[in-house]
Amino acid sequence: MKVRKTLALLGLVTVGQHAVAHAHTLDEQRFQLGGVDVSLGLGLLNGQAQEKVYDAYDGQKISQLNWDLKQVPTLHLGLIYHPLDWLSLEAKGWTKVAKGDGHLQDYDWMDDGGEGWTDFSDHPDTRVQKAWQAEVAATAWALKRGGLALGAMLGYQRNELGWQARGGRYVYSSDERFRDNAGEFPAGEKGITYRQSYATPYVGLVGVYHYRDWTVESRFKYSQWVKARDYDQHHMRDLTFAGNQGNSGRMQSLALAVSYDVNPKLSVKAGIDYQVYAEAKGSVVAKDLQSGERDYYGGDSGSQSSRTVVSNLAVAYRF
Numbered sequence: 001m002k003v004r005k006t007l008a009l010l011g012l013v014t015v016g017q018h019a020v021a022h023a024h025t026l027d028e029q030r031f032q033l034g035g036v037d038v039s040l041g042l043g044l045l046n047g048q049a050q051e052k053v054y055d056a057y058d059g060q061k062i063s064q065l066n067w068d069l070k071q072v073p074t075l076h077l078g079l080i081y082h083p084l085d086w087l088s089l090e091a092k093g094w095t096k097v098a099k100g101d102g103h104l105q106d107y108d109w110m111d112d113g114g115e116g117w118t119d120f121s122d123h124p125d126t127r128v129q130k131a132w133q134a135e136v137a138a139t140a141w142a143l144k145r146g147g148l149a150l151g152a153m154l155g156y157q158r159n160e161l162g163w164q165a166r167g168g169r170y171v172y173s174s175d176e177r178f179r180d181n182a183g184e185f186p187a188g189e190k191g192i193t194y195r196q197s198y199a200t201p202y203v204g205l206v207g208v209y210h211y212r213d214w215t216v217e218s219r220f221k222y223s224q225w226v227k228a229r230d231y232d233q234h235h236m237r238d239l240t241f242a243g244n245q246g247n248s249g250r251m252q253s254l255a256l257a258v259s260y261d262v263n264p265k266l267s268v269k270a271g272i273d274y275q276v277y278a279e280a281k282g283s284v285v286a287k288d289l290q291s292g293e294r295d296y297y298g299g300d301s302g303s304q305s306s307r308t309v310v311s312n313l314a315v316a317y318r319f
Contacts, residue, residue: 033085039078039269041314043094044071045131049161049196049306051230053241053284056301064107065232067163067194069308072100072128076312086141088151093134094310102126104165104192115178123168123191130162130195139206147210153221155202161306162195189236196230196304198277200251213261217271221253228280230304238289243302249280265318272311279305 046069053063078092104126108119137155166188172181185191204221226249232241257271281300287293 033082035082036319037078037080037316038319039076039092039314039316041076041078041269041312042097043074043076043310043312045069045074045094045096045100045308045310046071047306047308049304050279051194051196051232051243052279052303054281054301054303056297056299059300060109062109065192065194066103066105066107067126067161068101068103069128069131069161070101070103072096072131073098074131074310074312076314078314078316086144088139088141090137090139090155091135094132094312096128096131100128100131102128102163102165104163104168106192110173118173118178119171120179121168121170121185121191123165125167125188126163126165128162129164129193130160133157133159137204149208151206153202153204153206153219155204155221157200157202158198159200160195160197161308162193164193165191167191191235193233193235194230196228196306198249198251198306199227201225202251202253204253215259215261215267217255217257217259219253219255221251221255223251224248226251226277226280228277228282228304230302240287240289241302242285242287243282243304244285245280245282245302245304250278252276252278259316267316267318269314269316270312271314272309275306275308275310277304277306279303 048069049067051065051067052061054061073096074094075097076094079090081089083089104123106121107117110118135155135157137153139151139153141149141151143150167185168191169184170182171179173179174181200223202221202223204219206219208215208217225247227247228245228249230243253273253275255271255273257269259267259269261267281303283299284297284302286295286297
């Protein structure tokens with residue numbers, strides 16, 4: 001009986017030593033000093049951005065435009081370099097590579113009668129013209145033990161989203177009656193072109209866990225220093241609106257990924273990234289394209305925000 005227990009104990013110790021050695025091997029492969037990881041993948045972008053206009057005097061909401069992103073195909077590129085045992089440098093990004101579905105719904109409140117919106121237009125024929133994000137980051141690894149690594153990130157990212165809405169239908173209110181005028185815009189006619197951009201320095205946390213040939217990674221990013229800008233062109237009215245939402249917007253992002261090592265050099269990775277830019281308010285400059293006349297609306301006259309989900313499948317190679 002004692003012999004069996006002794007053999008069993010020796011077996012557990014051997015398995016434990018093998019697992020620890022395996023974890024250290026993975027750690028050495030994943031964070032090899034001077035090593036470079038290159039990744040290439042495809043993904044899908046979904047989400048919604050909002051554009052709002054407020055009365056500069058009383059703060060009442062005048063207009064809200066909801067711009068949807070649906071199944072927009074994306075191309076992903078990434079590069080990671082490990083110059084020091086405790087430091088990783090990263091550059092990565094994604095961009096739209098094919099047409100994706102968009103949708104615009106435009107609501108206006110032209111009075112404070114309390115009966116809800118007074119004017120509405122719906123534009124199913126909305127094209128996603130721009131969608132991209134690029135970032136650079138440095139990660140300082142505070143802990144690397146066996147298959148576990150924890151680090152703090154410092155990074156900077158830029159992104160831009162853009163749409164063009166055409167045709168559609170509308171329901172407007174006249175001066176005499178409520179929602180009494182309904183109709184359709186000519187199919188294919190340009191209605192509104194809109195884009196929003198964000199320049200974002202951020203801080204973050206990253207955790208990586210290796211077990212055998214599998215790796216789980218989680219990243220959290222946060223910023224309260226977002227530079228947010230947007231631009232809106234109403235083609236039928238020959239008007240543009242340029243929004244300056246300051247440099248103190250907020251962003252939060254949570255990303256999860258799982259990868260599998262096909263061999264010590266090659267791996268496949270599936271991930272998802274949920275990102276929120278909270279509503280940022282600022283001034284608006286309106287311009288009449290025919291007369292050239294400009295009007296400035298200060299305070300919190302306009303705002304922009306967005307929520308996006310990017311999923312992707314990639315292959316990575318370690319040099």
